[in-house]
Amino acid sequence: MTDEKPDVLVVGSGIAGCAAALGAAREGADVLVATKATKPEDATSDWAQGGIAVTRDDPASFAADIRAASDGEADPESVDTLVANAREAVDDVLLDTLGVEFDGDGDGYDFGREAAHSARRILHVDASTGRHVLRPFLAHLQAHDRVTVLEDTAALDLITHEGRVHGAYLDRGDGIDGEAAVESVFAGATVLATGGIGACYGRSTNPEGATGDGVAMAALAGAETADMQYVQFHPTAYVGSDGESDEPFLVSEAVRGEGGVLVNADGERFMPGVHPDAELAPRDVVARAVARERERTGEVRLDVSKLDFAAEFPDLAALCADRGVDPAEGIPVAPSEHFLCGGVAVDGRGRTSLDRLFAAGECARTGVHGANRLASTSLLEGLVWGLRAGEAATGHEVERVEAPLPRDSDPALPPSFAETKFRRLQTLMDEYVGLERDSADLQRATAALMRLKGEVDAYTRTRTSRGLYELRNACVTALLVARAASESPSAGCHRLVDGEGDTQEEPRARP
Numbered sequence: 001m002t003d004e005k006p007d008v009l010v011v012g013s014g015i016a017g018c019a020a021a022l023g024a025a026r027e028g029a030d031v032l033v034a035t036k037a038t039k040p041e042d043a044t045s046d047w048a049q050g051g052i053a054v055t056r057d058d059p060a061s062f063a064a065d066i067r068a069a070s071d072g073e074a075d076p077e078s079v080d081t082l083v084a085n086a087r088e089a090v091d092d093v094l095l096d097t098l099g100v101e102f103d104g105d106g107d108g109y110d111f112g113r114e115a116a117h118s119a120r121r122i123l124h125v126d127a128s129t130g131r132h133v134l135r136p137f138l139a140h141l142q143a144h145d146r147v148t149v150l151e152d153t154a155a156l157d158l159i160t161h162e163g164r165v166h167g168a169y170l171d172r173g174d175g176i177d178g179e180a181a182v183e184s185v186f187a188g189a190t191v192l193a194t195g196g197i198g199a200c201y202g203r204s205t206n207p208e209g210a211t212g213d214g215v216a217m218a219a220l221a222g223a224e225t226a227d228m229q230y231v232q233f234h235p236t237a238y239v240g241s242d243g244e245s246d247e248p249f250l251v252s253e254a255v256r257g258e259g260g261v262l263v264n265a266d267g268e269r270f271m272p273g274v275h276p277d278a279e280l281a282p283r284d285v286v287a288r289a290v291a292r293e294r295e296r297t298g299e300v301r302l303d304v305s306k307l308d309f310a311a312e313f314p315d316l317a318a319l320c321a322d323r324g325v326d327p328a329e330g331i332p333v334a335p336s337e338h339f340l341c342g343g344v345a346v347d348g349r350g351r352t353s354l355d356r357l358f359a360a361g362e363c364a365r366t367g368v369h370g371a372n373r374l375a376s377t378s379l380l381e382g383l384v385w386g387l388r389a390g391e392a393a394t395g396h397e398v399e400r401v402e403a404p405l406p407r408d409s410d411p412a413l414p415p416s417f418a419e420t421k422f423r424r425l426q427t428l429m430d431e432y433v434g435l436e437r438d439s440a441d442l443q444r445a446t447a448a449l450m451r452l453k454g455e456v457d458a459y460t461r462t463r464t465s466r467g468l469y470e471l472r473n474a475c476v477t478a479l480l481v482a483r484a485a486s487e488s489p490s491a492g493c494h495r496l497v498d499g500e501g502d503t504q505e506e507p508r509a510r511p
């Protein structure tokens, strides 16, 4: 195959990008995967811990759990699509094609349980499921004769003509002195699978390349986005005993699923007073409660004394040991940006509002998560929608259109520019567009982000460095979040407080 004019261009190599590539290749398409990753850990998929939820003999209750966690905002049709296709996708791709060996006892799988799930239905490998899924997936694609994977290759912008997407401008990363080496790559269809937006916040569980590229590129090309206000904060990220670890890590919800409880600085358990499901309440509820208790008493710890922590979660025990944390004393935790429930609006086949542009995974808004994502449904969504988007993206001719390369004529970009502006962006998002939001703050944030984007745009008119485009993408994404938040009422992980936080959370009815 030629890698210059693929039938399908997939941007990103997490689970959604891999699934899209596989789905398209199985239809006979020549696929080019362009990924800015240089190693598996650059994709969030590699970091996934708790596992992948699957439908057992309980499709109705699985669907009800997803909708309840979503604060009633999930699209029932999308939820049904996920639940109906879960088992087949997992059996076909993860078990039969990739041979992933999920934990089991010989008689069957050791299905885990996590918060807001009414049953045990989560396949996992220890608490490091992501890497046991993604690495064989990448190896499978690298050996596939219809798939070419280009690492260290960032899509900077989409090539569009009269409402149709014809491929993308790719920075191959092999320019001189970090300068971009940009080329136009035309494709029959393009699938965005660029993951999350963690870099928009100062504290996130995501890898640092999660700069919202797919959402921003799609929005700039005119595609619709939806539910951007729903940014999920995970309640239990390790933060260091002073609350400021340089190397935070996620403590999987599976730990609470197996009996871990949250205690404040006075050693008191507080979740039973907040929600009837206590530590197993939906994520957004637990995250807000943890933030409040940290503010009120100074600290929250995850007490794992009822568990055989080292035996049940050896990977997490190793991370604790690495940071000098003794789990017997409780693990200091705080909420941290974790997942974007919204994104580029897509239908059940991953089609966006632009012709020949598809999206899957965390950058896409399928409607499955509504206002709050249920644990361990993201890998599944990436797998199911990735396959469907990849299949649907085939069958289009590659058309060459006029595609002027981005200009690169201004040598006067200060090297620290992107870094300084990124810090400004993160401070704005942390302060004004975080776990709880105030309408006046949101307006302040929007105005400041507009100014920041204006400054960045002045440079992208004449410069094409990858870092600058990532900064532009983060600005566009942050603006979409702030604007959607100021235009939407509270639901799930978008909580408007306008000065008055509430402490009692309503339990969510299972529809």
Ligand SMILES: Cc1cc2nc3c(=O)[nH]c(=O)nc-3n(C[C@H](O)[C@H](O)[C@H](O)COP(=O)(O)OP(=O)(O)OC[C@H]3O[C@@H](n4cnc5c(N)ncnc54)[C@H](O)[C@@H]3O)c2cc1C
Residues within 6 Å of the ligand: 011, 012, 013, 014, 015, 016, 017, 034, 035, 036, 037, 042, 043, 044, 045, 046, 047, 048, 049, 050, 051, 052, 053, 129, 130, 153, 154, 155, 156, 193, 194, 195, 196, 205, 206, 207, 209, 213, 214, 250, 338, 339, 360, 361, 362, 363, 375, 376, 377, 378, 379, 380, 382
């Ligand atoms: C610590 C942690 C634990 C988690 N645990 C779980 C779990 O147990 N179960 C679960 O279901 N979910 C979990 N999640 C969420 C889940 O891992 C992610 O939502 C999911 O993996 C996203 O997959 P993706 O393919 O959409 O994106 P990613 O896996 O992030 O992949 C995005 C890819 O796009 C590339 N990319 C980005 N921009 C560009 C660009 N401009 N050009 C080219 N390439 C680009 C990146 O390099 C990367 O390869 C967890 C998340 C975190 C952070």
